[in-house]
Every structure is written in structure tokens, then in C-alpha cells.
Amino acid sequence: MRVEEAKYLAKKIMMAGEIPLLVGHFGVGKTDIARDIARETERKLIILVLSQMEPGDLIGLPARTEEKTVFLKPDWWPESGDTILFLDEINRAHRSVRNAIMQLLVDRRIHNHILPEGTWIMAAMNPPEEEYDQADLITDPAFISRFFILEVNPDVSEWLEWAEKNNVSKEVRDFIRDYPEFLFSERSLSLRTSLKPSPRSWYKLSNVLKTLTDDEKEKYGYVIAAGIVGPEAAKAFYDSFFQRVKIPSVESVLFDGKIENLEDIHAANTLVLRIVDFLSKVDVRTLERHLDDVSKNLVRLSEIMPKESFYGVLRFLVDEAQKEGEKSWIFDKILEKMLEREDMRKMVNEL
16 A cells, blocks of 8 residues: 555554554565654654664663562653554564563563553554565464554655655656656565454454544455454455345355355455365264255356365365365265266366
8 A cells, every 4th residue: 555545544543542564575665654643643653673683672671679670661662652663574573572561562561561541552564575684574364463554665756755755866866757667666565465454453454443444444344354354254244244245144045045246356265265165164064964966056156256265165075075084075975966077076186
């Protein structure tokens, strides 16, 4: 998203008491976003470059009293609530440092020191790519689920406007205007793909949605949701919320053959996730009772759904049929009936 959009949404997220995480390549303006928000809201900005810190810098040094040991406040600790605490370079921070800030993210405190009421927290990082020096890849879902992820990419017209306001030389501005491909290298930001919905993430999404008008929900609803529950759940939520694409229930698809509205790749992928989840949880007797219908309707689904989406269902069936579980035989039976079709056999061979 554009820098101005990221700034706008980051402010909304913090107003709701949640934490935005700006993900973008170096030089796109992540720190400038924090500075702008601080200036516009008349807040003090405290920047913690986590890659340059150790756990002791975050939790403070121990001191001994007459009866017990206490931790002194670190020198950066906010003195009032009109503050933005900006946690920069969390991807370059050592795992021990990320562990140290976990309590700050969860409880807004470290040891016996509680953040002043009203303090805003935001964070920033580079994408999880090999070209960046990263102490540890962030793979802990409990850590990443504390944030709303906002992926930031520069926009040429936006940058040119900023450049003129900030006295960037005319030669540079003219060059970028004529050759916009040299402003930045287009690379994907892949962190969002690891996001999964959870009860906590839906609660956090609700907090932010309460701060948005209906027009803002229409414009930013998907971006906000994708940053906390992941793109597929966000697409399903957004389409359901605005009645754009009604995704059929799993039972109506598998048992009754009511298959429609699957031309949209996001709708198809959402249905795949729901089918896999349903088949993972449904009891064997139900599947056995509907064996012929499920097999037949899955074949029909393969004819309507984009092939790359249906591969997700097929791969699940093949994997489950090969496992030594109590339900493996029923998945094997479903596959056996489906593979009576030559096109199904061909798809399985392509897996």
C-alpha cells in the first residue's frame, strides 16, 4: 500500500489500542510515517532500534532494596501517555530481545513498570528475505499475531510530491518522473502469507473496525483484515460483509452439489480452506453415509473451480489417504471413486 495509506491506517489501529507493524524495504519511509503521526497527534516519539539493543536495555538494570531486588526503569521509558513507542528493526533483533518485548506487547508493561495510559505502540521491519541481515526469522505465531501487518511500497507520484516538499533536487525528481522504474526495486513482501486467523485476531480486528466509518470499511476493510487474519480469511470476511460474493457452505457443496460463484480465485481458495477444515473434523460415519455424493461433487467442483485452487483439496485427500489414521480408509475410498475419471488421475499425477 502507499505510504499515506499506511500512515492513515496505522493511526486508526493505534487509536483502537492495537499495534501496527509496517513491513517494507529499506528507504520506503517507515520511520517517517512514525514521525509524521507523532507530529500530527502532538505526541513524543521514542524510537527503539531493537537490532542495537540487548535484553537489559529493555527491562532495565536490577537494583537492591532492603528486602528485595527490583528493576530500574530504562532511560527510554515514557513519562506520559502522549507518546508513540516505535519498535524498529524487529526482524534484526535477537530472539532474546523479542522475548523481552513480548510482555510489553501483551500487557503493556515490563516487570513492575506499566506504560502510561494512552501510550501508542507501533513497529517496523524489513521483509523476511535473504538479502536482509536477520538474527532470527520471525516464525512464532504468538509473537506476530500481536500486530496488524501493513505492507508499505512507495508510489511514484506520492514520492515526487514528497520530494518537492523536501527540496529534493530537480535533476533527481525529473529523472524519477521519466524513469519511475528506478525509484525502487519491485519485490514481494511475503510475511502476510504466514498469518492465520485466531480468536485473538478477530477480537483485534473488531477493535479497529469500530474506529472506521462505513466508507472507510468499504475502502480499507480488506487491507485491515488481511493484516491480522491473513488474506484468505480477510477475503471471505470482506465479501461476506459487503455481500460481494456469497461462498456456499461446505455441506451444500459436498452433500447437495450446490456449486456456484467460484470463478473468483479468492472465493475458491476460501472454499478450499473450509472444505479441508471440514473434512479434517467430520466423523467417519457422516462421510461414509455420503460417500457417493462427496466423490461425485468433488469431481464437479474440479470442473468449476480454478485448477490451482482444487489442487489444495486433492493434495489433502492424497495425504490423508496415505496416513495411518482412523479416517484414512474413507479418504482412500473417496479418491478411488474420483479416480475413475481420467482427468482426476491426471491431476493426481501432477501433484
